[in-house]
Amino acid sequence: MPGVLIPVDEAIAQLSAKAKLLVGSEKVPLLDAVGRVLAEDIVSPNAVPAFDNSAMDGYAVCAADVCIDVPIKISDRIPAGKVGKRLETGTVARIFTGAPMPEGADAIVIQEDTEQSGDAIVLKVAPAKGDHIRRAGQDIEAGKTILTKGRRLRPQDIGLAASVGCNELTVYQKLKVGVMSTGDELIDPPAKLGPGQIYNSNQYTLQALVRQLGMESVDLGIVADTPDATEAALKQGAKLADCILSSGGVSVGEEDHVKAVVEKLGALDLWRLAIKPGKPLAYGRIGDTPFFGLPGNPVSGFVTFMLIARGYLLRCQGCTETELTTVYGAANFTAKGGLRREYFRVQIQFDQNGNSQVTEYSNQGSGVMSSVSWANGLAEIEIGQAVKPGDQVKVLLLG
Numbered sequence: 001m002p003g004v005l006i007p008v009d010e011a012i013a014q015l016s017a018k019a020k021l022l023v024g025s026e027k028v029p030l031l032d033a034v035g036r037v038l039a040e041d042i043v044s045p046n047a048v049p050a051f052d053n054s055a056m057d058g059y060a061v062c063a064a065d066v067c068i069d070v071p072i073k074i075s076d077r078i079p080a081g082k083v084g085k086r087l088e089t090g091t092v093a094r095i096f097t098g099a100p101m102p103e104g105a106d107a108i109v110i111q112e113d114t115e116q117s118g119d120a121i122v123l124k125v126a127p128a129k130g131d132h133i134r135r136a137g138q139d140i141e142a143g144k145t146i147l148t149k150g151r152r153l154r155p156q157d158i159g160l161a162a163s164v165g166c167n168e169l170t171v172y173q174k175l176k177v178g179v180m181s182t183g184d185e186l187i188d189p190p191a192k193l194g195p196g197q198i199y200n201s202n203q204y205t206l207q208a209l210v211r212q213l214g215m216e217s218v219d220l221g222i223v224a225d226t227p228d229a230t231e232a233a234l235k236q237g238a239k240l241a242d243c244i245l246s247s248g249g250v251s252v253g254e255e256d257h258v259k260a261v262v263e264k265l266g267a268l269d270l271w272r273l274a275i276k277p278g279k280p281l282a283y284g285r286i287g288d289t290p291f292f293g294l295p296g297n298p299v300s301g302f303v304t305f306m307l308i309a310r311g312y313l314l315r316c317q318g319c320t321e322t323e324l325t326t327v328y329g330a331a332n333f334t335a336k337g338g339l340r341r342e343y344f345r346v347q348i349q350f351d352q353n354g355n356s357q358v359t360e361y362s363n364q365g366s367g368v369m370s371s372v373s374w375a376n377g378l379a380e381i382e383i384g385q386a387v388k389p390g391d392q393v394k395v396l397l398l399g
């Protein structure tokens with residue numbers, strides 16, 4: 001087994017087949033639904049807009065009844081929120097953006113195309129039927145599905161739901177993701193570092209990533225590098241969380257106990273991917289609780305979370321949109337793909353002509369967290385792919 005590295009795409013396919021919805025649903029106030037995953041389709045009970053209305057400040061007219069360059073009587077004034085009377089033939093009605101079209105009118109002449117003449121108005125531009133009218137249902141037709149189950153709701157989705165009259169939404173309950181850090185060298189900030197110690201940054205990176213996905217993170221703490229401590233922490237994690245992420249301890253050294261303990265408490269389904277950084281990634285179960293053993297190196301943990309764990313967790317959360325956005329740009333670096341698919345920390349920037357440049361961080365070491373913080377993307381370098389400056393490379397965008 002140690003010699004066999006699982007290709008990244010194969011691991012993703014296996015995991016997406018295994019990922020199951022792990023949570024129920026709940027009704028929440030509309031604003032609390034942002035970032036959550038919709039658990040039912042939203043069908044609009046009415047049309048939006050519900051009535052024909054003016055798209056501009058101006059004058060409502062019957063296009064066939066009015067001429068330009070002559071004073072015309074203003075027979076009504078219709079602000080937004082008011083309903084005007086039927087338009088008198090041969091007159092115009094002063095109207096404001098969003099106000100309902102009066103009966104008998106079929107066009108709007110915008111204010112800028114008119115001149116005041118005492119109490120009357122002179123049209124400088126001849127209207128055509130339909131000008132500047134927002135038709136009923138032009139945004140949403142009654143009965144239309146506006147948001148579908150499985151969508152992770154963005155602020156604009158919340159506004160869309162409000163525009164059809166929703167004040168609460170049924171979303172999936174937050175997936176509880178337990179995060180544990182293995183390593184005798186770890187301490188939590190702000191304690192003063194002792195000799196040989198480092199801060200437990202992975203705990204914070206991983207919890208923040210989980211929270212950014214609209215899930216609940218559960219701190220399972222720092223776990224000593226012993227089989228007993230690892231076993232106790234994983235058992236506890238399986239009680240407290242729907243899914244467990246650990247960092248560190250999944251490599252092949254004598255201080256790496258995670259793999260053996262997972263095999264004892266459940267099953268190890270995947271171990272070691274053809275990915276750089278992140279080779280020692282493990283996936284399995286503690287009892288029935290899904291488990292990801294992410295590598296301890298901070299960049300490796302981040303990259304494997306983004307590529308492997310993220311999509312899986314989103315599926316367990318009921319989300320159907322799990323892919324990272326992919327773009328392409330011209331590399332301004334050289335690379336020589338090896339025996340594992342490689343992910344470079346890069347910045348992709350577009351110039352005003354839409355051409356993109358992909359720049360790599362100067363130090364691609366798997367412990368260099370600054371590279372991840374600096375990057376806005378991960379450039380994917382395939383096994384054996386040679387990249388020279390100017391070649392198009394695939395970049396997965398980071399949020």
Ligand code: AMP
Nearest residue numbers: 181183200201202203248249295296297
């Ligand atoms: P391991 O996978 O346990 O061999 O750890 C690999 C490297 O990652 C070592 O240099 C660890 O000190 C470091 N590391 C492990 N866990 C963490 C963590 N929670 N935060 C920051 N660095 C870590």
Ligand code: MG
Nearest residue numbers: 182183248249
């Ligand atoms: Mg370790």
